[in-house]
Amino acid sequence: MTPGVRLDADLEVAVSTLRPALVRARGRLRRDLPWIGVGDPWAVYVAEVMLQQTSTARVLEPWRRFLDLFPTPAACAGAGLDEVLRAWRGLGYPRRAKALHDAARLMVERHEGRVPSSVPDLLALPGVGSYTAHAVASFAFGERVAVLDTNVGRVLARALANRALTPREARDLAAALLPRRGAAAFNQSLLDLGAQFCTATPRCGTCPVARCCRWRRDGGEDPAPRSAAVSRPQGSFAGSDRQIRGRLLRLLEEAARTRGDLHRELGDVDAARLERLLEGLVGEGLVSVLGSRLVLGTARRPSR
Numbered sequence: 001m002t003p004g005v006r007l008d009a010d011l012e013v014a015v016s017t018l019r020p021a022l023v024r025a026r027g028r029l030r031r032d033l034p035w036i037g038v039g040d041p042w043a044v045y046v047a048e049v050m051l052q053q054t055s056t057a058r059v060l061e062p063w064r065r066f067l068d069l070f071p072t073p074a075a076c077a078g079a080g081l082d083e084v085l086r087a088w089r090g091l092g093y094p095r096r097a098k099a100l101h102d103a104a105r106l107m108v109e110r111h112e113g114r115v116p117s118s119v120p121d122l123l124a125l126p127g128v129g130s131y132t133a134h135a136v137a138s139f140a141f142g143e144r145v146a147v148l149d150t151n152v153g154r155v156l157a158r159a160l161a162n163r164a165l166t167p168r169e170a171r172d173l174a175a176a177l178l179p180r181r182g183a184a185a186f187n188q189s190l191l192d193l194g195a196q197f198c199t200a201t202p203r204c205g206t207c208p209v210a211r212c213c214r215w216r217r218d219g220g221e222d223p224a225p226r227s228a229a230v231s232r233p234q235g236s237f238a239g240s241d242r243q244i245r246g247r248l249l250r251l252l253e254e255a256a257r258t259r260g261d262l263h264r265e266l267g268d269v270d271a272a273r274l275e276r277l278l279e280g281l282v283g284e285g286l287v288s289v290l291g292s293r294l295v296l297g298t299a300r301r302p303s304r
């Protein structure tokens with residue numbers, strides 16, 4: 001039993017059954033991810049920020065490119081936001097790139113150019129939520145803390161509870177499941193299980209822990225979609241504000257442009273909508289106004 005965490009008897013049994021099964025299945029579950037075991041907290045930090053809203057497969061190449069350009073927090077902090085946004089290409093949700101840039105500057109100012117190791121210090125950085133703080137503390141520093149993302153949320157709801165969990169229950173279950181030793185490797189196995197087998201459409205027939213899964217044993221409606229920490233499906237990307245924001249940033253990556261240029265080049269987009277999206281980009285600090293032109297990043301550092 002985990003101190004401070006009270007589980008009912010059925011959950012206690014489920015936790016004590018799944019924990020060793022996951023440890024045994026580690027070899028079968030393990031994905032070959034380049035940021036695992038590199039001993040570089042910045043590399044882990046960058047990976048976890050990129051993974052917040054982007055799939056692992058789409059992160060691999062931009063992660064390498066980003067670290068080649070900015071191998072340390074100081075290198076990132078010393079670059080212009082326009083350079084960081086260019087390096088972010090292909091990942092989407094560019095607010096994360098600005099947050100990463102801001103976080104690198106704080107690491108230089110407050111943490112001697114290092115990624116902080118404690119969950120509270122990590123949570124104080126821009127763009128870092130509970131999952132990212134716990135993942136970096138665990139994978140970069142070996143802290144014994146549980147990670148809880150949508151992959152883990154599905155496993156907890158299906159394999160342990162066979163019901164939708166509240167946020168508190170999901171947190172408690174994730175903490176209770178953690179072994180005394182080897183927490184980072186265990187967290188990785190849990191993520192690997194959720195990413196490869198316990199997916200939105202689960203692959204129970206080949207799942208290495210199927211024998212101790214309550215949903216598999218007892219059946220019923222899939223509890224995962226209504227459970228805490230499990231993300232809801234996103235709307236279509238085509239034609240979305242996200243897609244148009246991406247098109248605007250791509251154009252500004254090439255060169256500064258006037259509003260008139262952008263309206264002409266995105267002539268298929270309603271003018272009022274385009275203005276609203278441009279204002280949003282300016283308000284978030286991703287685009288700046290320099291005279292009659294709009295530039296990528298901050299106006300004080302012109303694009304190369």
Ligand code: SF4
Pocket residue numbers: 155158159197198199202203204205207208209210211213214215216
């Ligand atoms: S048996 Fe199916 S539902 Fe249960 S943990 Fe494995 S993949 Fe998930």
